[in-house]
């Protein structure tokens with residue numbers, strides 16, 4: 281959310297003319313079939329470059345330039361709109377919003393009565409005309425003055441009723457989009473019918489709405505954001521629509537039976553000050569990742585009809601409304617490779633390796649692909665351009681191939697025919713593939729981790745020895761260590777009486793390790809040493825950990841909703857292993873009083889482990905893209921660095937945060953840290969502080 285967003289540099293007239301051509305073609309594709317070769321970020325950079333060039337060379341402006349026009353002037357329709365369907369001007373920061381509001385107040389010569397704040401739905405604008413309460417025509421926005429008749433879409437759009445609750449003659453305006461589920465279903469239907477996948481929900485909605493004869497059914501969703509009189513609207517209704525504030529219109533529309541944002545986790549609200557409106561902007565932005573439909577910003581409008589009427593409109597956009605743009609949550613990049621990783625339980629999951637791309641404030645190199653069937657269903661190929669989606673803390677995912685960018689060089693993605701870790705067979709009978717060895721596929725690595733110095737610290741149990749025990753069929757996981765007998769071990773290669781006795785004693789000693797070490801030994805995803813200490817300290821017993829739900833886990837510092845849900849799932853999955861440990865008499869409690877952990881767990885440990893380290897006692901959050909010596913580090917690697925340097929890594933800024941490492945595009949976390957007075961440093965400054973641990 282930087283105030284001066286990046287733009288394409290345009291050096292001369294020829295480059296300018298080429299840029300105009302590219303932008304107009306992209307717009308035509310975007311509003312037409314929904315198959316633009318550019319992602320929104322690239323398109324917006326280009327148009328900003330064009331605008332900058334034009335302001336420096338006003339005599340060179342081409343008549344076909346997209347600037348200052350609805351839909352870049354790229355689209356034409358033949359159904360005139362009663363009232364122009366406009367675009368929206370943009371701001372990119374809280375300062376920009378305040379400046380815009382101040383300008384509007386100046387123009388009106390009085391305070392704005394109220395602000396309405398609602399999500400900016402990322403679909404396409406539609407005009408839905410009702411006659412006597414019956415839906416009779418659908419028209420796209422087109423160039424703003426006239427649009428295309430897409431009435432064949434009637435009946436495919438959830439939330440756009442065929443009949444209103446009252447027999448009114450009115451025009452509803454709103455956005456048609458696809459929810460994530462509708463998008464997945466549309467792509468399944470399309471690829472199933474031999475077609476190619478849509479690149480993203482927005483283009484799927486655009487393409488589906490315009491297509492007339494389709495051999496398969498798709499479903500879309502409508503959200504209303506306006507209601508206008510039409511020819512034939514009765515006088516009373518027309519007067520009501522003219523006088524009601526925007527919020528009142530929204531209530532009326534909902535009452536008529538059309539979808540509005542009221543029923544979503546981000547309902548439109550009104551605020552009396554622009555500061556309060558700004559807070560709502562932050563709230564909506566924070567919920568973006570959890571919504572099942574795309575939003576690309578937040579729309580702030582003067583609510584009162586009189587304020588709107590007096591502010592008026594420009595040729596492109598109303599002056600009484602503004603779009604607060606959020607960073608693009610979706611980018612186009614290349615799919616370079618697919619890795620097949622074997623999880624702790626033997627699940628074999630594909631992961632996309634991408635040409636690194638900046639999405640929503642962080643660099644994305646990997647993205648989830650779920651399973652082999654998913655790759656098939658999406659019709660992905662190696663070398664494809666793909667749309668990658670990430671918002672907030674959501675794990676990045678590959679949405680779809682951008683089929684119209686194919687060159688013919690793309691290759692099929694080959695699924696492994698044997699377990700990539702142990703070479704044994706794959707059980708492909710379910711959507712999630714598994715190694716037939718299940719957990720024991722993972723045995724050597726996981727037992728080695730459990731026996732490591734920071735976990736159970738079992739001396740004499742190196743990789744070779746573990747491998748030997750696994751090969752001999754004596755252990756499948758580290759709980760099996762505790763039931764090994766003298767006779768089982770002493771016969772093994774290079775195991776004499778002395779080393780056998782030493783090993784058994786070391787294993788026996790591990791039973792007395794405190795809960796935090798035992799928990800850490802489980803290798804729960806997303807928990808390292810310090811997180812294990814915090815969890816053990818917070819819950820104090822394994823029973824309490826096992827009983828905790830996601831909400832309870834979020835009370836542990838540094839555990840957000842996503843990690844909490846994962847912890848619950850992982851711990852449930854580990855139940856058989858934990859049961860074995862309990863049965864073997866391994867310690868399941870943490871000494872010392874419960875409560876928030878000191879930076880290093882128990883006070884003593886904290887002393888010995890992290891005092892003297894540069895981040896001792898500090899809770900550190902990193903956000904935005906890392907640069908300087910930290911460039912290229914994943915968020916996880918940065919967190920590990922924080923922990924190595926004695927700090928606690930956390931993903932959310934709170935009053936307890938000591939330090940925010942804010943890279944480029946730090947966004948809302950930076951704003952929050954600012955507000956809370958948390959110290960903020962650049963990645964370079966941070967790197968200097970922890971140089972010894974880099």
Ligand SMILES: NC(=O)c1ccc[n+]([C@@H]2O[C@H](COP(=O)([O-])OP(=O)(O)OC[C@H]3O[C@@H](n4cnc5c(N)ncnc54)[C@H](O)[C@@H]3O)[C@@H](O)[C@H]2O)c1
Nearest residue numbers: 306307310316318319320323351367368400401405505579
């Ligand atoms: N990738 C490409 O090639 C390409 C080409 C053209 C445009 N675009 C993208 O489209 C955007 C510009 O498009 P635009 O001119 O349609 O403007 P816009 O989408 O940024 O804003 C105007 C539109 O917002 C929609 N909207 C959503 N929620 C609303 C609400 N609550 N109240 C009012 N309106 C709401 C309406 O449909 C309205 O027409 C840019 O972000 C650009 O990146 C991309």
Ligand SMILES: [Zn+2]
Nearest residue numbers: 699702715721
């Ligand atoms: Zn295996």
